[in-house]
Amino acid sequence: MKLTVLMDNNTIIDKYFLGEPAVSYFIEDEGTKILFDVGYSDAYIQNALMMNIDVHSSNAIVISHGHDDHTRGLKYFFQSGGRESTKMIAHPGAFHKKTIGDLEIGSPLSSEELGRLCDLHLSREPVKISENIWFLGEILRTNSFEAKHPIGIVQTADFQIPDELIDDTALVYKSKDGIFVITGCSHSGICNIIEQAKFVSGETKVLGVIGGFHLFELNEQTLQTIEYLKENDIRFLYPCHCTSFKVRAEMSKQMNLIEVGVGMILELE
Numbered sequence: 001m002k003l004t005v006l007m008d009n010n011t012i013i014d015k016y017f018l019g020e021p022a023v024s025y026f027i028e029d030e031g032t033k034i035l036f037d038v039g040y041s042d043a044y045i046q047n048a049l050m051m052n053i054d055v056h057s058s059n060a061i062v063i064s065h066g067h068d069d070h071t072r073g074l075k076y077f078f079q080s081g082g083r084e085s086t087k088m089i090a091h092p093g094a095f096h097k098k099t100i101g102d103l104e105i106g107s108p109l110s111s112e113e114l115g116r117l118c119d120l121h122l123s124r125e126p127v128k129i130s131e132n133i134w135f136l137g138e139i140l141r142t143n144s145f146e147a148k149h150p151i152g153i154v155q156t157a158d159f160q161i162p163d164e165l166i167d168d169t170a171l172v173y174k175s176k177d178g179i180f181v182i183t184g185c186s187h188s189g190i191c192n193i194i195e196q197a198k199f200v201s202g203e204t205k206v207l208g209v210i211g212g213f214h215l216f217e218l219n220e221q222t223l224q225t226i227e228y229l230k231e232n233d234i235r236f237l238y239p240c241h242c243t244s245f246k247v248r249a250e251m252s253k254q255m256n257l258i259e260v261g262v263g264m265i266l267e268l269e
């Protein structure tokens with residue numbers, strides 16, 4: 001499996017790619033190409049071009065959740081050559097309208113619009129995407145310390161409720177040395193996500209995790225998360241995007257953290 005960071009808040013020095021507070025990864029596994037999240041603007045497409053990656057060659061687009069720092073790039077994907085045959089996988093709630101006050105923070109395209117533009121698969125259940133990669137589906141929230149705070153409002157024709165981000169999900173890759181979790185913002189809780197990845201893959205050894213952990217302060221959730229990650233003896237941790245410097249600094253005292261930036265390539269067997 002090869003993962004290339006097309007978009008992140010951080011950029012790697014001496015590589016002149018664009019950064020923005022958003023996520024997009026290009027993942028290749030045994031001939032299957034997956035575009036995981038699409039950033040906020042068209043910058044991920046520009047970065048991909050500079051890396052000789054054609055995002056439109058993806059066999060599947062996977063959306064981690066509906067927030068616009070993970071979905072707003074969709075409009076540029078379809079403006080620049082998206083195909084009706086492109087498969088897109090997301091939770092059924094990912095493209096609902098999401099707001100904070102007057103601000104719209106959800107996908108620029110609804111599921112009806114996306115259904116016309118591509119081959120849209122909305123699933124609460126896990127979906128096998130390639131030889132070794134699964135979409136995790138709706139994350140079970142089993143522990144007491146994560147996913148406690150709604151963000152804004154989610155609305156459809158039928159309801160308008162505080163947004164618990166039930167659409168938040170992730171990918172798992174099964175390597176020969178354990179599972180590797182690829183997450184967007186982890187609103188459902190990084191520990192809940194890892195537990196679901198173990199269940200879906202049938203493998204309990206966790207080799208690594210990359211993505212946003214949605215941790216900002218050294219509070220109870222962060223401290224319990226650090227304990228969980230240590231208990232799982234995870235060799236490669238790549239917390240980025242929505243993981244604050246303060247939290248990463250604390251984690252790095254206790255575990256092996258690796259810095260993420262646009263242009264970073266991660267290869268696993």
Ligand SMILES: [Zn+2]
Nearest residue numbers: 065067185187
């Ligand atoms: Zn988010």
Ligand SMILES: [Zn+2]
Nearest residue numbers: 069184185242
């Ligand atoms: Zn985010």
